[in-house]
Amino acid sequence: MMHADLIDQEDLLGQLRALGFEMPAGATADQACECAVRGLSDARAKALRGLVEQMLTSSATILPAVRQAIDKQLLPALAVYQQQSRA
Numbered sequence: 001m002m003h004a005d006l007i008d009q010e011d012l013l014g015q016l017r018a019l020g021f022e023m024p025a026g027a028t029a030d031q032a033c034e035c036a037v038r039g040l041s042d043a044r045a046k047a048l049r050g051l052v053e054q055m056l057t058s059s060a061t062i063l064p065a066v067r068q069a070i071d072k073q074l075l076p077a078l079a080v081y082q083q084q085s086r087a
Contacts, residue, residue: 005060012066015055019047029066033073040081049078 009029016023016036021044023035036048052074055062062070 005058007055007058007060007062007066009063009066012055012069015051019051020044021048029069030073033069037073037077040077042085045078045081045085048074052078 009032012029013023013027013032016032021032021036023032027035036044040048052070055070
């Protein structure tokens with residue numbers, strides 16, 4: 001039997017922590033994404049952008065709460081950061 005690859009809240013938190021982002025234990029996907037976008041620097045934005053691109057282009061299924069957090073928190077913050085760094 002095949003098991004689909006899933007990206008759940010714990011996967012998101014683990015990947016963010018692996019990139020060096022700090023967040024409270026038991027954080028929700030929304031809270032984790034909020035923590036990740038606070039005080040973005042060029043290096044942090046680049047790492048976060050790479051993670052988001054990897055997750056969105058992979059064949060894994062992103063659970064709805066994680067996808068919503070990405071859409072609501074990460075993508076807008078990265079877009080704003082990119083526009084501000086060009087100005």
